């Protein structure tokens with residue numbers, strides 16, 4: 001059954017053009033399971049799935065079957081809305097536009113291959129990242145997040161109310177601490193997902209996903225906060241976007257040139273890159289330093305980052321494939337550097353009240 005076949009029929013007056021002459025024919029349009037065009041000397045019965053919209057100035061709408069010259073025009077909001085709802089391919093460009101697109105792709109592909117050959121992908125990534133507008137990054141994050149979640153096995157979101165309120169207070173404290181040095185993006189989106197692995201991910205567009213395994217393994221709120229602050233370090237340095245450009249190389253460039261960041265070619269590569277490729281050692285060191293600084297300004301214990309990483313690395317039941325240490329390898333040197341940066345008085349501080357910490361621990365509700 002075509003989509004909307006059981007929805008009520010919608011009718012409107014319109015004009016039919018046969019594609020051979022410019023003469024309009026007054027017709028009656030009716031969308032039920034089919035799209036029917038009837039009038040003096042005209043009787044058409046089109047499958048809504050075949051309909052495509054041509055360019056027109058609203059409220060005028062012009063539609064016709066794909067690959068046919070026939071068109072009808074009308075100015076009726078109800079019919080336009082019904083068509084939009086029931087014709088999934090209404091705005092698909094599969095005629096002349098397809099050829100133009102192919103030409104554009106070829107030109108862009110040639111250019112980007114040339115650039116990659118001259119500059120190399122890592123250098124290109126460094127050059128490109130500052131040029132990616134924040135709005136594009138936000139869209140990219142929104143596109144990539146579902147893919148990353150699928151790769152993680154679609155863990156459910158943790159939505160227990162008092163836990164979310166505690167998390168919101170923690171994020172606000174870290175964001176405020178970041179704003180003091182202008183390093184924190186204004187609209188952070190931090191979510192917790194129920195999954196036993198101890199891990200956290202930063203995505204483009206200031207999105208951070210915490211897996212509940214991290215909260216379970218943490219012995220103090222500062223441990224969760226410090227991992228979050230470390231991910232925020234990656235966010236401020238735009239590491240996720242850089243890593244994504246590296247992973248997708250020329251296809252990212254192509255998408256950028258063509259304005260099609262949702263191109264499925266790159267999305268899979270990106271999701272995988274964000275989950276498993278990790279960042280450079282320098283990027284990790286910078287994110288650690290960012291985390292310790294943020295924690296100190298927020299009144300927390302930055303050294304807790306070393307504590308939690310050490311605990312995860314000593315776990316007997318490490319679910320080794322995807323935990324935090326795979327993308328954030330811990331060395332004794334790294335742990336010592338974190339503690340030295342945090343200073344001797346840091347372990348005396350706690351970023352959340354005992355009540356908020358208990359609430360955050362319960363954000364995923366009782367174990368299933």
Ligand SMILES: [Zn+2]
Pocket residue numbers: 230234279283284287327328
């Ligand atoms: Zn990191």
